[in-house]
Amino acid sequence: MKADLSEYSVHDVVEGFTYNELEGKGLFGLSGHLTIQPEYQRNYIYADGKRDAAVINSLLNGYPLGIIYFNVTAPDTFEVLDGQQRITSIGRYVTGKFAIQYKNGMEQYFSGLSQELQDKILNYKLLVYKCSGDEDEIREWFKTINTAGIPLNDQELLNAVYSGPFVTSAKKVFSNSRNSNCMKWSAYIRGDVNRQAYLERALDWVSDGQISAYMSAHRQDHGIKELQTHFDTVIEWASTIFPTIEKEMRGLEWDRFYKEFHDTAYDTNHNDKEMHRLYADPYVTAKKGIFEYILGGEQRTELLQIRIFGEATKKTVYAQQTQQAKIKGTSNCPLCAFGSNANKTRMWKIGEMDADHVSAWSKGGVTSISNCQMLCKTHNRSKGNA
Numbered sequence: 097m098k099a100d101l102s103e104y105s106v107h108d109v110v111e112g113f114t115y116n117e118l119e120g121k122g123l124f125g126l127s128g129h130l131t132i133q134p135e136y137q138r139n140y141i142y143a144d145g146k147r148d149a150a151v152i153n154s155l156l157n158g159y160p161l162g163i164i165y166f167n168v169t170a171p172d173t174f175e176v177l178d179g180q181q182r183i184t185s186i187g188r189y190v191t192g193k194f195a196i197q198y199k200n201g202m203e204q205y206f207s208g209l210s211q212e213l214q215d216k217i218l219n220y221k222l223l224v225y226k227c228s229g230d231e232d233e234i235r236e237w238f239k240t241i242n243t244a245g246i247p248l249n250d251q252e253l254l255n256a257v258y259s260g261p262f263v264t265s266a267k268k269v270f271s272n273s274r275n276s277n278c279m280k281w282s283a284y285i286r287g288d289v290n291r292q293a294y295l296e297r298a299l300d301w302v303s304d305g306q307i308s309a310y311m312s313a314h315r316q317d318h319g320i321k322e323l324q325t326h327f328d329t330v331i332e333w334a335s336t337i338f339p340t341i342e343k344e345m346r347g348l349e350w351d352r353f354y355k356e357f358h359d360t361a362y363d364t365n366h367n368d369k370e371m372h373r374l375y376a377d378p379y380v381t382a383k384k385g386i387f388e389y390i391l392g393g394e395q396r397t398e399l400l401q402i403r404i405f406g407e408a409t410k411k412t413v414y415a416q417q418t419q420q421a422k423i424k425g426t427s428n429c430p431l432c433a434f435g436s437n438a439n440k441t442r443m444w445k446i447g448e449m450d451a452d453h454v455s456a457w458s459k460g461g462v463t464s465i466s467n468c469q470m471l472c473k474t475h476n477r478s479k480g481n482a
């Protein structure tokens with residue numbers, strides 16, 4: 097890994113500046129020697145205008161703009177590693193794409209500035225590190241640089257490290273907010289499509305969590321068939337099994353569910369009814385657990401976090417049980433008292449007992465004092481259902 101510090105004037109960097117209006121991307125500068133937005137860069141996101149204006153005001157006031165990083169791809173040929181948004185703001189301003197308010201509060205386009213101010217912008221020196229090295233080194237480098245602006249996230253870094261035809265094709269599908277499937281996918285995937293959340297999930301699923309190994313192996317592929325097919329299969333399966341969309345579906349581990357349960361036959365009508373019933377059940381406190389609960393055959397009630405008995409209820413029930421046990425001369429745990437065992441007459445302290453639903457929640461039992469009994473911890477655990 098080599099990094100040489102150089103200075104470039106704004107004048108040189110914006111020479112031949114090309115901007116793709118449709119995609120909102122700065123494409124080229126430095127008379128064609130600089131690729132401003134390589135495939136791995138996130139889409140241009142200064143478009144709120146405020147940060148665009150802040151960049152230009154920094155130039156006009158001579159404020160530092162932070163270091164910019166170029167990757168040397170061939171002699172005299174560069175890609176922007178970090179600083180793409182700043183360069184795009186400058187290029188867009190100089191080519192008349194937006195105006196800023198400067199001093200007197202008037203909107204000023206570049207062409208409307210005095211010659212002196214235009215020169216001030218064009219002669220501004222950008223501080224640039226030109227880096228050359230292998231993937232691992234550049235990746236490490238990226239982790240340590242977070243200059244002005246929004247730091248790259250993990251998937252953006254991986255897109256940088258493994259840039260190539262595979263990432264290009266994958267981004268067309270999974271990082272494209274104009275893709276009409278995004279709306280459907282957003283019911284299942286959490287995060288921002290522009291910040292690579294959907295691409296990250298698709299890669300995570302197809303690779304069983306080995307995203308960088310997968311990207312490395314497929315880096316030179318021109319197609320993304322396996323990636324797309326697996327993702328579509330999982331989403332299609334989920335939308336068939338649960339016909340009603342609920343907001344708690346978003347961000348669940350759909351790929352794990354698919355791998356675990358896709359061989360199981362389900363009655364979709366039953367699933368839908370059961371889902372609605374559980375959503376309406378006030379004792380179910382973890383709505384997001386409903387889906388895995390249903391997929392697993394409605395056994396694992398711990399996924400639903402059934403509302404538990406309050407401390408006051410436990411104390412009342414404990415006192416009643418203990419009082420009656422003393423009269424009878426048996427243990428205050430009704431299961432210990434029953435039959436013959438070493439604890440038949442043992443008096444447990446309240447801290448040694450847990451509250452139990454006499455009639456299980458899953459069989460319609462409610463979480464109220466009339467359905468509460470205190471059991472010693474061993475018996476409560478062995479009863480083992482909510």
Ligand SMILES: [Zn+2]
Binds near residue numbers: 430432472474475
């Ligand atoms: Zn017991």
